[in-house]
Amino acid sequence: MTAPTQAPAETAETAAAQGPGPAPVAPEARRMPLVLRNRAFGAVWLGQVLTQASVRMFQVGVSWWLVAYAVQDSGGLASGLFMAACTLPAVVLAPVVAKAVAAFAHRSVLRSAAALAGAGAAALALWAQGGGLPVPAVYAAALALATCQAFFDPCLTTSVPELVDDADIETATGFELSTQSLAGLGGALLGALVVDRAGLAWLAAGCAAAYLAAAALVTSARFGSPAPAAGDSGSGSGSGSDGADDLAEAAPRRTLRRILGELPYVRRILVCFTAANLFTAAVFVVIPLYTRSVLEGGGGTVALLEASLGTGALIGAFTGTRVPGRPTVAGAYCLGLMALALALPGLFAHRAVISGCLAVAGWCAGAVSVRFVALFQRLVPTADKPGFFAVMQAVLGASLPVASLVFGTAGDHLSPQVLCLVQGVGLAPAAVALALLGSTAPTPEPEPVPDPVGGAQ
Template identity: 50%
Template sequence: MTVDHGRTVEAARVGTGPLITRNSGFARVWGAQLLSQSATRMYQMGMLWWVLGQVVAGERGMASGIFLACAALPPVLFAPWIGRVVAAHPSGRVLRGAVVAAAAIGLVLAVVALVARLPLVAVYPGMLALASCQALFDPCLTKAIPELVDDADIENATAFEQSTFSLVGMAGAVLGAVLVGVAGPLLVVATSAAAYLAAAVVLGPVRFRPVESPEADADAPAGVLRTWRMLASRPFIRIALVCFAAANFFITATFVVLPLYTKDALAAPSTTLGLLEGALWLGMLLGTFSGARLPGSPSRIGAVCVALFGAALVVPGLVADRTVFLLCLLVAGWAVGATNVVFVALFQRTVPTAAKPAFFATMLALLGASFPLASLVFGVAGDLFGPQTLCLIQAVGLPPIALVLWLRSGRAAEAARAGAEEPRI
């Protein structure tokens, strides 16, 4: 690893202990990410269950689909603006501004819920606004990892960053479901606002070190379209993004299917929904910390994991049993977590530093574009078909994508091999 004289001592300490004990700045940023995403997930889970209780059975699919689309639209709608903001402003300022804005939104919703019954129509724009703040926070944090850790710690930092989605998925799913069951929407929005405020406090003392890009003059794309053209010289990454965007359509539909499955197939309370989502996120957490140890190229790992997710949904599509579904979601989550850490670490190493702000905003937009579409499509389908049928539709849709990823990424690697081998993690 090449380092300057000012970082030699710090680099020499890499691997002497857990990253979050060696690097207080990264530990604080990771803690803020845990708090921020937990708040967003608590609101999403708690208010989704509340919404389903406010509508009649024949409209639950559409109601949940629209709500989840509101949670997924901001990274897609605002991707060019997000990329510019993340590139133009210091990372610390962007991260702090995002959580402070989210806290303000949460406080407004809490006041409305306190003085009057929270209207159903306010829940949807609330989700859209909070998701917009999170859509700014997440790519900025990804871009800021090299500003907080040394090169040799990038995989470790990426694992922690990716594990946040799983940790808050478990905590947010369970806590959001419990809070809305105990005290309705007021406790959910108030707790979320408090978590955003805590994230802002934790971020306060963190200092970020600017990372100079030696290739900034030669390769400095400034937007989503220019980023996509930049990827033309990196066919493996471009094909991987397209395949995972297609796979995400079926994978993220799980968040639409789970509440419908809980209410209709299992006839269970909100706590069961929390357990089911918790199993999915626990699997992601396990996959996040084991994915970097898997043998083989990223393309092969990704193809196998996409196929495994589809296979895991076949059984609950045939048998409506809570324990069976919990185990299947654990396996499916592991497949997603393993894929995420392998590919995000790959992107950190292969995408030029100057291109990272726009690239990560583009990546989230491309992958996230399938979520609102899946929410609406599977939401409508949920009013026409049973939730077990929806599981089988998901299972059937993923293997062809896995096959394309396996074959096409292999060809891309062969085409690039004249200059360099396909990157391995």
């Protein structure tokens, strides 16, 4: 059985009359972009674009505000603490997120997370408009927004099979992962510029408007019942509009440790990327420090560099499936190329050089993400997906607070160019480990392509 998909001309009444089964999709319709021929997925995807664009705009804007305006003597540490606050909830709350995503209707989780984030951003905007906004209050707002995003992202990833056909899972994954790239691009173009030209209050107000619009879009979407993944024992069919209750009855709950324990190959991949994230995540701390100390630029320069990173990641998310080779081999090559791209600005201090290098690094990140998340979508049983994607976010995110604090503190004592070299050198062992993992795999890895028979084996 496959998940339901709405054709562009299908009405809600027709879909309801057909029941939870898949809606027929004509060959002509399949040539249309997924977000246009599947209205429910398009609405939820756009909602994710808005939420992640908001949180990224907030991160970029506040990071620049701390370095350029609020903190003079220890801007690196202040920026590092802020980025740590932005990444900590996804790690600490992983078990809570997994239980919430598995226990409640996915549409309700997504809508509530976006609405609460909008309310928090609006409160911060009102406070900042009154003047005298203390730095700890900004940190608290960052924690609140990151907490909401920690629920939103894994819930949306889990919901993909409820919104699209099995044949569209990889395409939907590419669109979903491209959201982070679009968000980075939006934050690059708006975050630092808004702070320079309008102040922190207007930055928070823009974030609030985007979050509330995302909540409205999610509310308008119709969710279906997910198709069973490889290894599922039940059919996973049901009649609930969100599919959460049917999923709960299809298989017993399993602990996060057991889920990863039964997927040793996936677990090793996650460890490799966790180590890589110790150095890749530092780019968000290095960019404002490099702009201020090396390039001697302002918010426009921060916008250019963030836009380069986001544009590269966006292109990588849509072209990642064209990278030849098995996922681990392709991933190793991409990490090696990223290591070179992040190290070069440490040797050549020029705006065009660092902009081009960040574009290449972003492309590598986007290409790797779409290959591996599509692989995980097919390897992980449906009943385990809420727990798995929550723990995946936590495992990959565990290195982010550490990287932010270490590189932020080091930025007050070392040149940003030295930090760039450290990033490149640190990524090399992760690339080698991923390559060795591919060469010693006991069985051939399934390629992330649609399998009409029954998914990955």
